[in-house]
Amino acid sequence: MKTRMVMNELKGILHFICSVQFWRMAVLWTLSVLTSYWQLFVQRLFSQKACCFTRQLPPTTGRTRPVCVITGATSGLGAAAAYALSKEGFSVVLAGRSSQLLSKTMIGIMSRNKDAHVKAFQVDLSSFQSILKFRDSLQQWLLDSNMHVSIQLLINNAGILATSPRLSSEGYDQMMSTNYVGAFFLSKLLLPLLRNSPVPSRIVNVTSFTHRNVFGAQIDNETVTGKYFLRCKDYPFAHVYEFSKLVCLLLFSYELRRQLGLMDNFRHVSVNAADPGVVKTNIMREVPSSISHVAFIVLKLFGLLQLPENGIDSILDAALAPPETSGVYFFGGKGRTLNSSAQSNNSRLAEELWTISCHLYEENKLACKDFSN
Template identity: 30%
Template sequence: MTETIMAITGPTSGIGRGTVKNLIHDFDRILLLARNLEKAAYLKQELLELNPEVQIEIIECDLSVLDSVRQAAENIKYKYDHLDCLINNAGIVSTSKEESVDGYDLMMATNYIGHFLLTHELLPLVMNSERKQVVVVSSGAYKFAPMKKPFFKPKRFNAFAGYGRSKLGTLYLAQELHEKYSRKGLKTTAVHPGMVSTNIGKSNVSPTVAGLVFKLLDPFFVTVEEGCQSVVKAVRQPEKYAGFYSDEGEIAAVKQYGSDFQMRREFIDATLEELDLEAL
C-alpha cells in the first residue's frame, strides 16, 4: 500500500497548526514546511504525542524568499515521488510597507508568489499520487480591491488593498489549477477559513494605525478551531469541494474581482513571466 503524504505551509501557528492537529490520523506522513524551525520542532513533538505512528518531517521554507521555496521543493522531490495533498496555508498581514528579499511586496510574496512557485514545483508529485489534491487557503478579503498593476511591486502601500490582492491572487491560483488540471484528476479547493486575530502579524506601526486595520479586518476573524475546520472539511471531502470556493465550510459563489477572467489571465501570465516559468 502506498504511503499517503500531506504537505502544509505555515503549520506552526493559527489555522495551520489547528489543521495539522486535526489531520494527524488522516495521512501516513506529514511534511511541515516552516520558516521557524524551533516552533516546528515543538509542533512535531505535539503531533507525535497525538499519533506516535505518523511520520513527521520538517522542511525549512520561507515563502517570502524564492530561493528558500526552491530549496524546499528540491528537498521534497529528492525524497518522494508523490504527494497526496498540498495545503497552501501560510499567510501574513502587514500594516506597514515591507518588501521581501526579492523586492516584492511582502504580503504578495508570502501569500501568493511563494505559493505559486511551490505549487509549480510540487505539482508533478501531486499528479503522481492517487489522491491528487491541492487546498489553497484564500480569504474573503479578495473582495477588498481589484487586481492592479504593478502587480508585485505596488507604488503605494495600502494594507487592505495589499492583503486583499494577495488573497485574490491565491484565489486565481486555485481557479487556474482547476481549469488546467481537473480533467487530469486534480482536485483543487480555495478555502476562506476566516482569520485568527491573535495570529495576524502586526508590524511596527503606531497603535492607532494597527488598531484601525484590525478593527476593519475583525469581521474576518474566527477562532483557530473554527478556521481550521473549513480546511479540514476540504481535505477530507476532496470530491465535494473540488473546483469550488469554500466560505467557512460552505460552498459559495465567487463574487466581484474573483470572477474577472481577463484579469486572472493577465495576472497569471505576469506571474509566469516574473518567475521565468512557461506554464503552471
C-alpha cells in the first residue's frame, strides 16, 4: 500500500515536471525576477535621479486611527503587512477565507503588539455575494465602533496559484475571480468609504514581476472571467496566474488612477502597485512539495528568496508613499520604483478591461439584488 502511494506520488511529480507550465515557472519566472533586479541595478548605476519615495503616515483626525483593510491576511505577506501597519498605528481589518486562520493571525498580532487594534472578517473574494456581505459588515462595524465611516487604505493582497481548474460561485475560473475580479469588485464597493476619508486615502494592488511574461494579451469577457482557460485541454495555470493577478491587476491599477482623476470627489484617492519579489509563502501549496522545496533552496542560494517580513517592504512603500504619489509600481524596497512592462501600460487594453469589469460588476450586483428579492 505504502509502495503504491510512493509510486503514485513519483508519477505525479514526473508528470508535473514534464508539463509546459512547470518550465514556464522555472525558466520564465526566474528570468523575469532577474530582469527586475537588473533594472534596479542599471537605474542605480546610470540614473542621475533614482525614483524613490519616503514613507509618510496618514494624518489622524482627533483620536481616530486610520483604517486599513488587507485581503489575504491569514498568512504570508498579508499577515506580515497587517502586523507592520498595526505597529504604525492603523486599525487593521483582516479579510480572509478561513475564520480559524483569521483568529490565529489576530492573536499573533495582538501578542506581539499590545496596542494593536485589529478586526477580522471572513470573506471569499471569488464570490460577489461574500464581498458584498463583507462591505456591509465593515460599514456596520465602523458605525458600531463610533469611528468615522471611512477607510484610509485598501491592500488587495489575496491571491492563489491553482494548478487545476475550478469554478467560482459565479461560474468564473476561481483563480481569475480571486486574483483579479474579486479585487476589482471589492475596490468598487469600498470606493465610497475611501472617498469619505477626511484625509488622503489609497488602494494598493499587490502584483508581481511575472507580469513581464505576458505578451499580446487578449482582453475580453471570456479571458477576464477565465472561461476561456477552463476550456483548454491542459489548464495553463502559470499563464492564468500571470494574466490574472498580474497583467489585469496592473492594467486595473493604472486605469483606476486615471478614472479617479476624472472625478472631483475622488481625486484624493490614490492607487499604487506593489511587487514584493520572490517571497516564501504558502502560495505554492498546490505544487508538489518536493518541487517547491527544491525551488526555495535554489532561490535562496541566488539570494532571491525573502521571508514575508522582508517581502512586505514594497507593499509598505506603496501604502505609505506621499499622498500625491499615484500610478506607481514599487519594487525592491527602500521606496524604489520601476517601470512595469509595456503590455501593462497599454491604455487601450486598460480601457477594455475597465469596461468589461464594470459590466461584470453591474451584472453581479443585479443578480444579488434579484436573489435578495
